[in-house]
Amino acid sequence: MKVIIVKNYEEMSMTAAAMINAQVRENPESVLGLATGGTPERTYELVIETNEKSHTDFTNVKTFNLDEYIGIPKTHPLSYYTYMNEKLFSHININKANTHLPSGEGDIKANGIKYDEDIKKAGGIDLQILGIGENAHIAFNEPGTSENSTTGEVKLTESTIKANSRYFDSIDLVPKTAISMGIASIMKAKKIILLASGANKANAIRATVEGTISELVPSSFLQKHPDVTIIVDEEAAKLLKQYRETAMCTVFK
């Protein structure tokens, strides 16, 4: 995996937005895998700015999001469906029919199977954006998730519920389960970019990049993928040791 260490959140976002724009310019029919959470928010703002200024054309781009809560309707203000529409889709010239999120309503098992099929039918994900949880979860794949997992229902850990409670009025209102792309579904993406900012992600980043590959660290499976770029700020990178000295790591000061 390649690691790019930048100064701060803004520079992480600028680097990620530039990579998304480059992907769409190079292939206007790209299939993008998208993430939610606080981490990609600024990246999406910058993609919107470029869409306005330089008219990067999203008309024929397709998107597949990583996950969605179960137990709140998609129209809920804190659903990932609402997040994506408010933070990106409503501000760029994408065809909404080309945007997909797994559905946390109805038959979850069937939704999961169909979601993986739909990704396959679209030709697979060209560029997958990932955030990371403090416990190294990717999408909602918590520690203990099998490498062979596909899209389906997952149980959130206490630490994830606590981390995500910052958006809800009370911790009791945070859904306890979600539908998430599995590790195997994510690993099928042709290219993956993982973003992390802040000292609270430093342990997870060290385990992702320099740790042993293990179900206990879901993000560590990314070490097996042929094209992963980790874009981290100094704070999130502060526990990286040997990797900093390798040719696979670029540090921007």
Ligand code: GLP
């Ligand atoms: C959530 C999402 C993940 C996200 C992670 C980190 O639980 N399901 O896709 O990467 O938490 O979120 P944040 O970027 O807000 O730290």
